[in-house]
Amino acid sequence: MEKLFLLDAYALIYRAYYAFIKNPRINSKGFNTSAIMGFVNTLEDVLKKENPTHIGIAFDPAGPTFRHEAFEQYKAQREETPEAIRLSVPIIKDIIRAYRIPILEVSGYEADDVIGTLATEAGKRGITTYMMTPDKDYGQLVSENVFMYRPKYGDKEFEVMGVNEIKAKFDIESPSQVIDMLGLMGDTADNIPGCPGVGEKTAQKLIAQFGSIENLLANTDQLKGAIKTKVENNREQITFSKFLATIKTDVPISLDMEALKREQPDEEELRKIFEELEFRTLLDRILKTEKKTAAPSAPVQSDLFGFFAGENTDEPKNSNLTRLEDLDFDYQLLNSEEKINDFLQIIVTKDFFSLDTETTGTDPITAELVGMSFSFAENQAFYVPVPANREEALAIVKKFKPIIENEKTLKIGQNIKYDMLVLGNYGVEVRGPMFDTMIAHYVLQPELHHGMDYLAEVYLKYETIKIEELIGPKGKNQKNMRDLSPTSVYKYACEDADVTLKLKKVLEKELIENNVNELFQTIEMPLVPVLAYMERNGVRIDTEALKETSQHFTARMKQLEEEVHQLAGMEFNIASPKQVGEVLFDRLKITDKAKKTKTGQYVTSEEVLESLRGKHEIVGKILEHRGLKKLLGTYIDALPLLINPKTGHIHTSFNQTVTATGRLSSSNPNLQNIPIRNEDGKEIRRAFIPDEGCEFFSADYSQIELRIMAHLSGDPHMIEAFQKGQDIHAATAAKIYKEKLEDVTREQRSKAKTANFGIIYGISVFGLAERLNIERKEAKELIDGYFENYPHVKEYMDQSIRLAQEKGYIETIFKRKRYLPDINSRNAVVRGYAERNAINAPIQGSAADIIKVAMIRIYKRFMEEGIRSKMILQVHDELNFSVVPEEKEKVQHIVISEMEAAYKMKVPLQADCDWGKNWLEAH
Numbered sequence: 001m002e003k004l005f006l007l008d009a010y011a012l013i014y015r016a017y018y019a020f021i022k023n024p025r026i027n028s029k030g031f032n033t034s035a036i037m038g039f040v041n042t043l044e045d046v047l048k049k050e051n052p053t054h055i056g057i058a059f060d061p062a063g064p065t066f067r068h069e070a071f072e073q074y075k076a077q078r079e080e081t082p083e084a085i086r087l088s089v090p091i092i093k094d095i096i097r098a099y100r101i102p103i104l105e106v107s108g109y110e111a112d113d114v115i116g117t118l119a120t121e122a123g124k125r126g127i128t129t130y131m132m133t134p135d136k137d138y139g140q141l142v143s144e145n146v147f148m149y150r151p152k153y154g155d156k157e158f159e160v161m162g163v164n165e166i167k168a169k170f171d172i173e174s175p176s177q178v179i180d181m182l183g184l185m186g187d188t189a190d191n192i193p194g195c196p197g198v199g200e201k202t203a204q205k206l207i208a209q210f211g212s213i214e215n216l217l218a219n220t221d222q223l224k225g226a227i228k229t230k231v232e233n234n235r236e237q238i239t240f241s242k243f244l245a246t247i248k249t250d251v252p253i254s255l256d257m258e259a260l261k262r263e264q265p266d267e268e269e270l271r272k273i274f275e276e277l278e279f280r281t282l283l284d285r286i287l288k289t290e291k292k293t294a295a296p297s298a299p300v301q302s303d304l305f306g307f308f309a310g311e312n313t314d315e316p317k318n319s320n321l322t323r324l325e326d327l328d329f330d331y332q333l334l335n336s337e338e339k340i341n342d343f344l345q346i347i348v349t350k351d352f353f354s355l356d357t358e359t360t361g362t363d364p365i366t367a368e369l370v371g372m373s374f375s376f377a378e379n380q381a382f383y384v385p386v387p388a389n390r391e392e393a394l395a396i397v398k399k400f401k402p403i404i405e406n407e408k409t410l411k412i413g414q415n416i417k418y419d420m421l422v423l424g425n426y427g428v429e430v431r432g433p434m435f436d437t438m439i440a441h442y443v444l445q446p447e448l449h450h451g452m453d454y455l456a457e458v459y460l461k462y463e464t465i466k467i468e469e470l471i472g473p474k475g476k477n478q479k480n481m482r483d484l485s486p487t488s489v490y491k492y493a494c495e496d497a498d499v500t501l502k503l504k505k506v507l508e509k510e511l512i513e514n515n516v517n518e519l520f521q522t523i524e525m526p527l528v529p530v531l532a533y534m535e536r537n538g539v540r541i542d543t544e545a546l547k548e549t550s551q552h553f554t555a556r557m558k559q560l561e562e563e564v565h566q567l568a569g570m571e572f573n574i575a576s577p578k579q580v581g582e583v584l585f586d587r588l589k590i591t592d593k594a595k596k597t598k599t600g601q602y603v604t605s606e607e608v609l610e611s612l613r614g615k616h617e618i619v620g621k622i623l624e625h626r627g628l629k630k631l632l633g634t635y636i637d638a639l640p641l642l643i644n645p646k647t648g649h650i651h652t653s654f655n656q657t658v659t660a661t662g663r664l665s666s667s668n669p670n671l672q673n674i675p676i677r678n679e680d681g682k683e684i685r686r687a688f689i690p691d692e693g694c695e696f697f698s699a700d701y702s703q704i705e706l707r708i709m710a711h712l713s714g715d716p717h718m719i720e721a722f723q724k725g726q727d728i729h730a731a732t733a734a735k736i737y738k739e740k741l742e743d744v745t746r747e748q749r750s751k752a753k754t755a756n757f758g759i760i761y762g763i764s765v766f767g768l769a770e771r772l773n774i775e776r777k778e779a780k781e782l783i784d785g786y787f788e789n790y791p792h793v794k795e796y797m798d799q800s801i802r803l804a805q806e807k808g809y810i811e812t813i814f815k816r817k818r819y820l821p822d823i824n825s826r827n828a829v830v831r832g833y834a835e836r837n838a839i840n841a842p843i844q845g846s847a848a849d850i851i852k853v854a855m856i857r858i859y860k861r862f863m864e865e866g867i868r869s870k871m872i873l874q875v876h877d878e879l880n881f882s883v884v885p886e887e888k889e890k891v892q893h894i895v896i897s898e899m900e901a902a903y904k905m906k907v908p909l910q911a912d913c914d915w916g917k918n919w920l921e922a923h
Helices: 009-019 034-050 066-070 083-098 111-124 136-141 163-170 177-185 200-210 213-218 225-233 235-245 267-277 280-286 337-347 390-404 416-424 437-444 452-460 467-471 486-513 517-537 543-568 577-587 606-611 617-636 679-686 704-713 716-723 728-736 746-760 765-772 776-789 791-807 828-864 885-900
Strands: 003-008 054-058 128-132 146-150 159-161 330-333 352-359 369-377 380-385 410-413 434-436 539-541 653-655 665-667 695-701 809-811 817-819 870-875 878-883 911-916
Touching (some): 003 009, 009 034, 034 280, 111 146, 330 486, 337 390, 352 416, 369 486, 380 486, 410 486, 416 517, 437 452, 486 517, 517 828, 577 617, 776 791, 809 828, 828 885
Parallel strands (some): 128 146
Antiparallel strands (some): 809 817, 870 878
């Protein structure tokens, strides 16, 4: 059976681009590949999921269409196409050609006209046809054989809309009436004017009554009041709007099913394009290949699009990347005492070497060592297998202790913190200067990937042996390295050490050329042993307190459920968004403006329910129930499962190369997301306790981002407030509301606080009004008053944007760079996001750098002075410690003095602190 898919290219390209707008995909050449990646993923999903027999992709023409000629303002209000999309379209067309899919383009006609013509003809021939687009206009073309196929977006799955779905969506009698709907209500996306004052609901009523625009205009005498005046005064505009909204079905293009027949793609051309774009995941997923590392001439099996031909094909893999078999390499397996001793005599004379460990798992606290690899010359590496028996393992590792702990030798690694933790389990500390290639790349390109496989491809044009080739794909049947013989592992392990050594050479030059070597050498690398020490320390959890909280929360949830059922007058599943929506909006009718999803289900997200909190008592109780359930699942019931049985502690991973701003992130658990604003969230902090016999100490920077803003902007009023030790929010309120400091009300201070923090994040008048629940007029006065009193802040913000536009990046106090490729975009939405980052990133990044400096200095003091107390947690601007009672005074002095001396600014850095039996008490 024939199955035809017609894709609206630009609609899908724009959708893909904006899906990644907050986290764009930028490759090593600085090219934004978001639109291309999103488009290819969407195309792939359709090909695999729907397996069409015929396919074509329609593009808008380069020049104007008949609609532009008829109406100069058609689509005139649209923002200029983002540069990234403009540059991506030719590449996307090349990819489509490599897929051997026809490109459909007719001069003077839009893609929807081309698709409309072909789909209508195909439908008449009885061919099942799908028009793939998110645009609602296509609803007018739906018929018995022609369907709309809306792509998945976010958490929304693909959606197929036939005649009944279109009728239900618009509440009309026939899909053709979509044109009348658009003609009346207009379409802001295309600048179709419609009838002023007529929205969707009014348009539905008019179409239900009159059937069409023509019949409506012929019978305006049946209308009354304002609507009659509006329609009669805009007759020509309504008629013209219908003309603009009508998708043509008579474009000069014929339906050639033979030309649209699905073909097998050009594998070689696709691979070339994907490699150029650095689409490694797509290469692995689409061009599925099994690499043979032995004989380079051996055929490599490829099931590239087996679903095209119905079976797999055997073809040699073609790539411009070098592989191990292409090199003259010397990789040695040190599997005897004699070989190990000979190697140690050589490596002890070297000033540097790269180091890598092979282990039984990814958690360094619990993983066992399987082997170690070393390299000190390119294309040469050595692998030492480590047996499972603990005593034998310790004996072998002990031989390497002198070289690994040598304070003078440079140790090079890729994510060396992991190796430090693993070796620490065997009594060996990695000491001396270090160079981490993963962190080096993070400093250079914070928004890109930093994995070794990726770096090898980009910098060395080299394809590494993939771990899955050794242990199999992820899943329950995946082996670990211990299951393999040393002869199976050694080349893979040696390659890791060799590639890491080669990367160091390249990245070191780049750090110097980009003026970020000092940041790397004085902050990021010295931080590595600090984080390793904190992860090894871990933190103690009070499981009994969590158990009590769990019981308490569960009982409260049960009580809330009963109260909700009572208020609803019926029992229902409170955890079901569908049933919640039906109760709130159908049964209780708490609002007549309820939103629905594309499938007709009511939207009951947290954001929606928060906006309805004042409408009915039931809403607050549902939100409270949800909040408790989330806390239970994410933290209260989950934390005990993370406790290491050997240590009795939770060993959080502190991630140094994740956030673009320079801030640390954490996982297992994610400490940064522990809620602290409500009492229920605070209960989680109560469960974090110091070691036996110790006290919990917490210190955090006071308003560090505002202090950095004062320093960077040099605003005299802001500097004065901080130097005098005034409450900055009250001081801001006093200036904005022209009050004496002592007369500022709590409400005024609260609004000023929101403005203080909001403005450094680039908040708009609308955003401030929404956050404070005030009129836009008051929000505007608040922002205007803020800039009037802090004029240098406005100057700093404008200057930050100007500098970013000139350089393409911003810098923190410590020269950390954040690249902003969209800062000069002609598209206001895209540019606006980059401008907000230009203002905030130097502030947030500088705050991140300052606390890192403090951590390094505190750790150094603890080591030098033999402090037994431990630094255990870092969260945002806060540091936490488990403190031996007799060291209380000394620890507090060291921590506060080092935090406040981390960087000298025009205003003092201030650190607040407290003590307690747990984290909650101490914070």
